[in-house]
Amino acid sequence: MTSEIAPARGLGSSSAAIVAGIELANLLGDLELTADAKIQWASKIEGHPDNVTPAIVGGFVVRAVLDDRVYWKKIPFLDVAMVVCVPEHQLKTIQSRTVLPTNLPFKQAVKVSSLANVLLASLQKGNLITAGKMIESDIFHEPYRAKLIPELNHVRSIGHEEAAYGTYISGAGTAVMTMISREYARNLRERLQIELPRCRTHITHVGGKESVIL
Template sequence: MAKIIIRVPATSANVGSGMDSIGIAFHLYYTVIVEEATEKWQVNHALGSGIPNDENNLMVQTILKVDPTIHPHQLTVISDVPIAHGLGSSTTAVVAGILIANALGELNLSVADEINLGAKLEGHAENVSAALLGNMTISTFDGEQAKVVNAQMPKVEALFYIRPDGISEVDSRKKLPETIDYQTAVRASSLTNVFVGLVCQGKWDEAVPLVEDDQLHEPYRKDLVPELDVIREKAHELGIYGTYLSGAGPTIATFGEHTKLVELRMALQKLNLNGSLRILTVDQEGATVRGE
């Protein structure tokens, strides 16, 4: 094959109280074209000066962690996934790196192997598993092995409010408490269990309002994203119940029917919020690898 083309979907994590556990893939993509072998790694992209073009690039670092013997190549990245915005931008690079290493090194990794590698690199499995499998994934990771359930979702859409300024996951995690009380833990667990159960039964309309009652991260991060309450209130006025903080923020997602989401987008545009608004559908395929 003269070229290998990798496509990885963006992911939205921490859905409801599914902290570091529930992830959903969306139609927003990080695409990498693996081109000719070179003397040194060269990563061509238009993602800004903060993203390295050489072996220090996260994708290249991932390739070499999976297989240090892989020869350098020229890689061209075309990405619509905003960096540090709670849509899995680092995960797309990590997953692409794993898939490139698997292809160039002829490693014959299984999807389970790829998920475990990604989880070890990221510390949790929900973004990696959702990016690789598509749809919604529910995962747990003990530091060595990830266990993942891939739940088929209906063809739902979400309106994403994407602020121009990002939030680093490190800064966002500093907002989280070291401990929570027992009753809060029980409440969070029950909400997540029922949400997952309803999704697996195909009862999406009953499931989606539960994403608004997060107990584990939204209460501590809300001050970083003041638009969250504004968007949720406006959605409720339109009868839409499905707004949550995506990942570590600052992106906010609202699930709903297309016509309702168009109404919500128009209403939010009138508020002149400092961000972009995009309606995206759930990706049901996951990451792909093809040759040319």
């Protein structure tokens, strides 16, 4: 297998490989799997549905696991650019998890849950300014993982200067993602290429189509 997705960067390389395998099996075995069936299988193999779900159905997807079943819902997402900054150094997910606390104070958990609620509501209403503010207010994992990813604060600072909506760690890192208007995406990329020359920088977007094997 070959893949253009850099491994150990929080970009979903393992999920992409799993989804590709399921798509191939579905095609070659004439299994006629539904999108939901693919998601259930892929989540079991990957161990969680975070990346496999949008890789299968496309677009922006929210999901939850209850009684060993994945529940998911696609919600509309505006036509914005996503500027990806990919550092040279890798970070295995298992290593990234070791810096996370095993417990959170109840009040802190309530706060971050409310932030997530406002984030989803803002995305559904197309209010990317508020959505970006909620993204950058995460207290579940970024405060702990940021020390492993020094590029985060640098990219976020530049993003603020270039009218970005919000910058966050992609998955467990080390890649850093910035949501920004297509109008300003090129300027942001050019600045990142100059100020972070050891990182690879790409402009992409949230695709809305179901995955297919051609």
